[in-house]
Amino acid sequence: MSDEKSKPTSVLQHIESALYVINQLCIGFVTIWVSWTCLRQDLSGTRLHAWLVTFGFVFLMAEGMMCFYDGS
Numbered sequence: 001m002s003d004e005k006s007k008p009t010s011v012l013q014h015i016e017s018a019l020y021v022i023n024q025l026c027i028g029f030v031t032i033w034v035s036w037t038c039l040r041q042d043l044s045g046t047r048l049h050a051w052l053v054t055f056g057f058v059f060l061m062a063e064g065m066m067c068f069y070d071g072s
Contacts, residue, residue: 023066031059 031054038051 020069027059027062027066031055034058 034054035051038047038054041047043051
């Protein structure tokens with residue numbers, strides 16, 4: 001077994017982790033809020049378009065872009 005020393009985490013790594021979590025929360029909050037707003041009303045016309053764009057672009061595109069982040 002190799003004797004690996006654990007590296008202490010720096011303040012910048014803690015800030016980066018906190019920003020990552022805040023980003024994930026914002027993505028989820030926007031998606032859930034717009035979905036709830038659109039789905040509680042009649043889901044037709046512009047509301048359907050807004051819901052589909054929110055789910056497709058805000059949620060899927062943002063999560064897809066976060067896959068390229070090394071810390072995820």
